Each structure stands twice: as structure tokens, then as C-alpha cells.
Amino acid sequence: MKPERITAIRDGKRVPLFDGEPLGLHSPSPTLLIETHEVPSDMPLSHVITEQIATLFLDAAHIDHCSDSLPPERLVVPAGAVALSLRDEMETVRWVRPARVVSVRVDDRVLAEASLAAGRSGRATVMPASSVQSAQLTMLMSALHTEQRDGFRSGRLFLDGIEQAMAATLVGHHASCAASESGGGLTPAQARRVDDLVRSRLDGAVALAELADCAGYSVSHFTALFRQTFGTTPHRYVTRLRIERAMTLLAKPHWSVLDVAIDCGFQTTQHFARVFRAVTGVSPGEFRRRS
Numbered sequence: 001m002k003p004e005r006i007t008a009i010r011d012g013k014r015v016p017l018f019d020g021e022p023l024g025l026h027s028p029s030p031t032l033l034i035e036t037h038e039v040p041s042d043m044p045l046s047h048v049i050t051e052q053i054a055t056l057f058l059d060a061a062h063i064d065h066c067s068d069s070l071p072p073e074r075l076v077v078p079a080g081a082v083a084l085s086l087r088d089e090m091e092t093v094r095w096v097r098p099a100r101v102v103s104v105r106v107d108d109r110v111l112a113e114a115s116l117a118a119g120r121s122g123r124a125t126v127m128p129a130s131s132v133q134s135a136q137l138t139m140l141m142s143a144l145h146t147e148q149r150d151g152f153r154s155g156r157l158f159l160d161g162i163e164q165a166m167a168a169t170l171v172g173h174h175a176s177c178a179a180s181e182s183g184g185g186l187t188p189a190q191a192r193r194v195d196d197l198v199r200s201r202l203d204g205a206v207a208l209a210e211l212a213d214c215a216g217y218s219v220s221h222f223t224a225l226f227r228q229t230f231g232t233t234p235h236r237y238v239t240r241l242r243i244e245r246a247m248t249l250l251a252k253p254h255w256s257v258l259d260v261a262i263d264c265g266f267q268t269t270q271h272f273a274r275v276f277r278a279v280t281g282v283s284p285g286e287f288r289r290r291s
Helices: 110-118 136-148 154-171 188-198 208-215 217-228 234-250 257-263 269-280 284-290
Strands: 007-010 013-016 033-037 043-047 050-059 059-068 073-077 082-084 092-094 098-105 129-132
Touching: 013 136, 033 136, 050 136, 050 154, 073 129, 082 098, 082 136, 098 110, 098 136, 098 154, 110 188, 110 217, 129 136, 136 154, 154 208, 154 217, 154 234, 188 208, 188 217, 188 234, 208 217, 234 269, 234 284, 257 269, 269 284
Parallel strands: none
Antiparallel strands: 007 013, 007 043, 033 098, 043 092, 050 082, 050 098, 059 073, 059 092, 082 129
């Protein structure tokens, strides 16, 4: 079974938006698709994009563009800028010179949840833009690019968190009207259920949607309530609990570093060592020697 691709409608058929194969691994998330491409200069291509796509330009680009509602123009997009897709309208695009890009599809259901969590109703309408200078979007998409290059070692929970942050940023700052904030927090019983679920899954993957279901909320609403209750994001909370567990196991001499890493949900000892040092300031071996 081929991995799902970011697509467009071309000549009446749904086809990949970019002709070439993506660089790097495919996203493990079923809703957040991530593709890195080296786009060549090419003949004009006409298509209709029906999904919400954000594209981070790793290189400056020159693009000839026109659509049913926009006259022909040459777009000059600087490196680090983000383009937000023109949706449900025929457009013609020609890349004047090659450029490297990272494109991300944000699922409409995730955008709708972010809209509801922000106190809005109905479909979130993100405004199309050829070049958005948004430090937050650039940072989030750069993090996804880095995660892809590292083989998605941080797991689904990390991707889920980036997806929620992107959806909230798009709805809050790039939609047709401003969002209002929501308040509240998890009840003690909800917080206890979530904490119990996290602790029972420290040796494996836990998806943000599972935690949200456990508390009885949509993912985007849950993320805001979790931060208010625990004072941090779900990903950072899970990481902290995993490192705390690792510290306990490293104090037991019969546990190897590899066994500790696996029991605490890390795929490799290298990833475990990197995260452990980032949290504690020392390597697992140094911590064991000091214990």
C-alpha cells in the first residue's frame, strides 16, 4: 500500500501536487502529511487544490502564477516564507528556477476542531497567501522538516502537537476573522484519567487523540485544557515522565541502557541519550555513575 500523498485535481484526476517522489520518510501521522521536494523549473501546470496546504520555502523562489480570480504575475518568495494554498480554484503555476520546499497538509477536521476550541463555529477559512512572513509558522514547519530528517524519532505525540499548533496558528492569525479564546481546565477526575493513561503507556506510543478521548474532548480543545491543568504541553509532559522513569531504572545496575531506553518508549539509545541530556544536563552513563 502506497503512502498517502498531498494531492491536487489535474485534468479531472486527483494526482500528487508535485510530480517527483518526496525526499525523506513519509509522515507516520494519518492526518498531517509532510513532503519535502526539490522542485525543478518546469512547464506551466494547471490544477485545483482542494486541501489546506502550507509550503515552507527552504530556498528563495520565482514563480509565474495566475488563477481564475488573479491576473498573471511573477511571485518572488524569500527563503523562510510560507505560502498558504489557494483552494477550490483553477490556478496555473510555473517554477522559473528550482527550489527546495516543505509542504504540509493540515486536515480540515483538525482546522474545524481548532476553530471550535477558539470559540468559532463552522469551517475555518484560511486566507490564501503567496508569501507569509510568520515566525511561528516558519518555526513549526522547520521543526517538522527537522523531525522528518531525523526519521520521526520523537513519535506521533510530537507530530500531533505540531499539528494542533499549526491549526491554531492558521485559525487564529490567518483566517478570515479573529478567534476568541476559550477558558477552563480539566477536572481532577479527567486529569487523573489522562495521567493514568500516559503512565501506562510510557513504553510505547500514545496519540494525542487517545488522550483527548480519555478526557472527553476534541483534540484541539483538550490541548488547551491540558496546558492549563498541567502547565505544559502533552508532549513535554510525556517526555518528563519518561525521563523520570529512566532515572529510576538507571539506578538499578542490572538494567542496560538499551533496556532502559526501550522500556521508556525510545526507539534507539541515541535518541534516548539526546533527550535525556536535554532534560537532565548529563548523559545516561554519567547519571548512572553518579547514582
